[in-house]
Amino acid sequence: MSKRVLLINDQPSYGNVALAAMVPILAHMGFETMCLPTALVSNTLDFGKFHILETTDYMAETLKVWESLDFDVQAVSTGFMVSQSQTELVIGVCNRLSDQGKPVFCDPIMGDDGTLYNGVLPQTVDLMRQLVAVSHYTVPNYTEACALTGIPYRPEGMGPQQARQLIDGMRQLGAKTVVITSALLTNPTPQQCVIGYDHTADSYFRLPFEPIPVRYPGTGDIFSAVFMGKILLGLPVAEATQMSMDAVKSMIAEHGRIDGAFSGIPVGSFLHLIP
Numbered sequence: 001m002s003k004r005v006l007l008i009n010d011q012p013s014y015g016n017v018a019l020a021a022m023v024p025i026l027a028h029m030g031f032e033t034m035c036l037p038t039a040l041v042s043n044t045l046d047f048g049k050f051h052i053l054e055t056t057d058y059m060a061e062t063l064k065v066w067e068s069l070d071f072d073v074q075a076v077s078t079g080f081m082v083s084q085s086q087t088e089l090v091i092g093v094c095n096r097l098s099d100q101g102k103p104v105f106c107d108p109i110m111g112d113d114g115t116l117y118n119g120v121l122p123q124t125v126d127l128m129r130q131l132v133a134v135s136h137y138t139v140p141n142y143t144e145a146c147a148l149t150g151i152p153y154r155p156e157g158m159g160p161q162q163a164r165q166l167i168d169g170m171r172q173l174g175a176k177t178v179v180i181t182s183a184l185l186t187n188p189t190p191q192q193c194v195i196g197y198d199h200t201a202d203s204y205f206r207l208p209f210e211p212i213p214v215r216y217p218g219t220g221d222i223f224s225a226v227f228m229g230k231i232l233l234g235l236p237v238a239e240a241t242q243m244s245m246d247a248v249k250s251m252i253a254e255h256g257r258i259d260g261a262f263s264g265i266p267v268g269s270f271l272h273l274i275p
Contacts, residue, residue: 002074004032005228006097008090009079009221010052011037015044016264017218018079022225028271029229034073036062038090039082044217045117046262056086063093073097077105077228078131079221087127094134103231106135106175107224111143112182114153133174136199137231139224141182145170157184167197167204177237181223194245198237205238209245212252218264219248226274243275 005026009018018041023033036059042051076097081087094104108128110120125147132138132148146153149169151162158166163185170178176199183195185206194207223244230240250273255265 002072003030003232004034004071004073005232006034006036006073006076006093007079008036008038008076008093010039010041010082011035012041012044014042014263015217016267017044018221021218021221021264021267022077024268024271025222025225025274026229028274029226029233031074031229031232034066034071038080038086044262044264046217052082054082054086056083056089059086060089063089073102075103075105075228075232077107077224078135079107079224080109081124081128081131084123084127087124087131091127091131091134094131098134098136103136104134105137105139105224105228105231106131107220108132108138108140108144108148109220110147112141114143114146114155116143116147129173132170135175137177137179137227137237138170138175139179139181139220139227140170141220142166142180142184143182145178145180148173154184157186157190159187160185163195163206164204167195171197179227179237179241181220194241196237196241201236203238205241207238207242207245209249212249214252214261216252216255216261216264218267219252222248222251222265222267247274 011019019035026033037055040053098104111117167178179196181194183193185193191208192211197204226244226247227240230243251265251270
């Protein structure tokens with residue numbers, strides 16, 4: 001089977017996020033990558049000032065060339081989307097690959113900490129629901145899962161029943177395996193967890209972690225890349241999730257810098273930490 005994967009995400013000109021973070025990780029794990037950038041971004045959005053160049057026309061033409069060359073991939077991963085026309089194009093790509101039996105990984109990048117990113121409109125959320133519906137593995141954070149399901153965001157945390165409701169809300173959208181990061185659970189004591197459902201085992205899981213009090217952009221992309229690679233290498237969902245969590249935690253701890261935090265973690269220097 002081909003070990004080539006298709007990554008659909010933005011390409012930063014400065015910063016260790018999106019494709020800049022995912023490509024070296026998957027290469028380290030033994031995969032060849034084909035990249036379809038959804039946008040060229042001047043720098044990570046954390047700097048507060050940036051320029052974004054949408055690349056939908058380039059994507060459409062590139063897909064035509066790849067089709068004529070009969071390129072094949074083992075799986076596809078989707079991330080940041082810029083417009084309705086672009087999202088509809090990506091939905092079509094994912095539907096075709098899914099029909100061929102290729103797994104679709106979706107990171108519905110839309111917001112964090114209870115709010116949506118600037119420029120993310122209600123129609124964007126609706127379109128992302130369509131993309132989730134064709135995905136085999138969906139990895140939203142807690143904010144994004146709430147936006148997608150319409151379930152209120154609870155900064156105080158969730159009980160077990162509310163957590164199950166959120167996971168099942170994602171499943172009702174059509175998602176198969178669901179992995180929700182940055183979830184605060186309150187029972188028996190408040191604890192940060194990654195929660196989810198493995199459709200292959202028909203089982204729910206909860207994996208606690210101790211948060212590190214520093215914030216870097218791109219940690220979600222690191223998680224998504226390691227998770228995708230581990231799943232494609234045949235690991236069970238909960239184990240792949242835990243390994244992805246461990247990789248992110250180890251990279252944050254070893255990087256250990258506050259200065260330059262807006263540019264993210266220099267992933268290439270820490271590939272040895274991927275379990």
